[in-house]
Amino acid sequence: LCIFPCAICTVNRRKSKQALRDYKKVQIQLENLETSVRDRCKKEFTDLMTEMMDMSSDLVGSGIPFLDYRSYADRIFFPGHRESPLRRDLDVPACRRATVEQGLVQLSNLLNSKLFLTKFIHTLEGQRTFSPRDRAYVASLLTVALHGKLEYFTDILKTLLGHLVEQYTCKNPKLMLRRTESVVEKLLTNWMSICLYSFLRDSAGESLYMLFRAIKHQVDKGPVDAVTGKAKYTLNDNRLLREDVEYRTLVRDTVPIKVLDCDTITQVKEKLLEHTWKGTSYSQRPSTDSVHLEWRAGMAGHLILSDEDLTSVMQGSWKRLNTLQHYKVPDGATVTLVSRQSKQVHHDSHDYVPGEKTPMLEDGEEGVTRLWHLVKASEEPEMSKHRRGSLRERERERAKAIPEIYLTRLLSMKGTLQKFVDDLFTVILSTSRPVPLAVKYFFDLLDDQAAQHNITDPETIHIWKTNSLPLRFWINVLKNPQFIFDVQASDNVDAVLSVIAQTFMDSCTIADHKLGRDSPINKLLYARDIPRYKQMVEKYYADIKQTISASDQEMNSALAELSRVSSSVNHLVALHELYKYINKYYDQIITALEDDSTAQKMQLGYRLQQIAAAVENKVTDL
Known part of the structure; x- marks a missing residue:
């Protein structure tokens, strides 16, 4: 009976040894390829630096094309919206405008009630028809509505985060903040974006812009297929032009x-x-x-x-x-x-x-x-689902089996851009200058939440911090330079930035990525660099923890200063959009308020009824 477990162990050991041999073989192949393209990288890098120096001299006069704060907030808060609330005027009949505005001012005052706001958010999140897209949109509407009161906004964020921690400690705490599945997760993205705007302008923005320009220049040096989007110079194997044009x-x-x-x-x-x-x-x-x-x-x-x-x-x-x-x-x-x-x-x-x-x-x-x-797309006619599946399988196999001549193009591009990637990662993860106050404050908050809930696993806390800052902020701006600069990023530039963003994210994770022949090409490209980047991330988190804690008074003073930027933000339109959700779930919100004795004493339901009467002549039982 003992023969079978021993046999299984033997098979597993053989598989592990084979996987290790495959990984080492892939590493050796990559090292040999990198050595073979090193001279080409040096030449390409020298040419690129000459071009970038010329561009730097141009920037002295014109400067980096940073977006103004309103445009930055518009793109961060409402990505993908053709006409965000920050760009619209209040769309109500002229005869009712004064009454509606009065009702919206009352709504703004009602949002100042912490009990109402948290009840409102939790009631919406309890509705099956309240989609993830709705959650993100409502979070951004609230961000605009409360932008002039960032101290209060931060207090709400902390309260909702506490509720989220309680929710996840009963499940798997490592999954917290991993996706935008709640209003508070998008609120956190917006909060970080507000607080780190000056850090982008004063510190990290220049390195990000130079990386963007270097990518664009290098992509444009070689053929780019105008129809398929494939390019000779790229980091993304899905965008690689696998033809000798x-x-x-x-x-x-x-x-x-x-x-x-x-x-x-x-x-x-x-x-x-x-x-x-x-x-x-x-x-x-x-x-x-x-x-x-x-x-x-x-x-x-x-x-x-x-x-x-x-x-x-x-x-x-x-x-x-x-x-x-x-x-x-x-x-x-x-x-x-x-x-x-x-x-x-x-x-x-x-x-x-x-x-x-x-x-x-x-x-x-x-x-x-x-x-x-440059290259014709597939000429195969429409086919059955079975054959389409087979084609997808063949495409995946083809992507894995990239001929060395084309893999060297990816390695050459990587080597040429290496300095610009390193410069950006260094400025993001540097503690040689003061770390942004908001980062220190929020990391301390996460440490406190972990202590309150007896979470002592350092890996869990590391994941929380990674999901709060790199995932929610840095990956967002890395993949979307148009959120910060007045530029247009082509699909090919986007594809390269996606590989770099994924590399940064992999560097912020604790788990080791075992690589082999079947691993994605972009992970193989940066396999030798990620351990070095991981050390930078771990040092960054450790150094921040060792610095003196940021007090509430310091943070509130900084937030009060940031609130003054909100003068150009259109609060009324955001409030009007928020009211549409109140109207959609009106009965559920009123019921939630009536079921709470404190809310009854504060007459929160009655105040909401008054707002409804002003905004849309809703008949109420006053």
């Missing part, structure tokens, strides 16, 4: 600037606009749609170039986007941007906008036309 670098006149002969016309326009308006924020520049690209070909006259026109090459159902190579534009040719308003085009042209889906007719119609640039 022949191209030449051309220098354009009259403004000396390097472009590729395989660039589409829109890509050339983007590079020209970037160079011509390099000292101007993105929102202040002309768009590619507002200008034509004109080739001044001497005796041949002037020619307007377009991504698509009557000269476009057709191959069956495929139409190829026009490039400089297509038009046979030579090196040193004079091309210029001309306003569309000042130029009439005498041929049928259509500019392809990168990022849009490949234009084509509906399935089943005759004459389906598909666009391509």
Whole structure:
């Protein structure tokens, strides 16, 4: 009977040894590849630093294009909203505006009741139809409504956090703050974003901007497929152009600037606009749609170039986007941007906008036309679910089995950007200068909560801190530089930043990531760097714990100063949006207030009824 357990142990030992051998083999292969691309990295890095020094001199005059606080808050609080409450005016009939505003002021006063606000939040969270998206939206509406009272906002945050800790200590405390499943988790993201805005502007913002610019410059140095989004230079294997595209670098006149002969016309326009308006924020520049690209070909006259026109090459159902190579534009040719308003085009042209889906007719119609640039997308027709599943499996296998020649491109990109990544991680995790007060204050709060609930496991506390600061703030800004700067991040830049953000997150975790042949490529790329970054994170957390505690008085003084920034924030619209949730769950909120004896004594339900009567003429039993 003892034979079977022994056999199982033997098999497990063999598997463990094999996994270890595979991991070591992968490590050796990576080290050899890194050695082989080191010289190329040095050259690429030298070229990049020359370009970045030129850009740094430009920044002396124009400065880093930081967004103003209102725009920053708008993008952090309401990501993905086309028209956030910070940008809208109160939308009510003029005849009722005064009454509605009066009701909203009363609502603002009612939110100052801690009992009402916590009852309101918990009642909403108890409704099955109150979705995670609703939770995040309500949290941001409350952030705007209470922005002028950040001391009170912080007190609410602490109270709700205490409730959350109690909830998770009964389950698995390590999962707390991992996702935005409650209002308080989004409140924490917003609170950190408010408190660390000045740290971004004064300290970390420059390193993040230089990393963003370095990525953009390096991606643009090589071919980028305008249709599929695949690029030669990237850190993301899903975005890697796995083809050897022949191209030449051309220098354009009259403004000396390097472009590729395989660039589409829109890509050339983007590079020209970037160079011509390099000292101007993105929102202040002309768009590619507002200008034509004109080739001044001497005796041949002037020619307007377009991504698509009557000269476009057709191959069956495929139409190829026009490039400089297509038009046979030579090196040193004079091309210029001309306003569309000042130029009439005498041929049928259509500019392809990168990022849009490949234009084509509906399935089943005759004459389906598909666009391509460098590499054609899959020509396979629609298939059964079974075959689609097989295709996905094949794609996954293909992603794992990247030929060495293409893996070296990823390693080369990593090596070229290494200094910029290190600089950013260092400034984020540095304690050589004073750590932001909000970080020290909140970390102390988490330590206190752990002590109150007898949580002594250091790993749990480490996870709480990681989920509070790196996950809720730094990953957000790392993946979305447009939240901080007036820039546009292309899909390819986003893909690179996602790999760097994931590396940062992996560095903040305690668990060791066992790597092997089946591990994601981006984790293999930074396998040798993550242990070093982990040490930086652990030292950062330890150093913060050793510093003198931040008192409530210090924090409240800093918050009072931050509250003064809220003068440009539109509180009334946020309150009106909040009232829509009150109206939707009105009966449940009133019931929750009536069931609480303290709320009854404070007449909170009665006050809410008065607000309802003012805001929307709701009939109440006063």
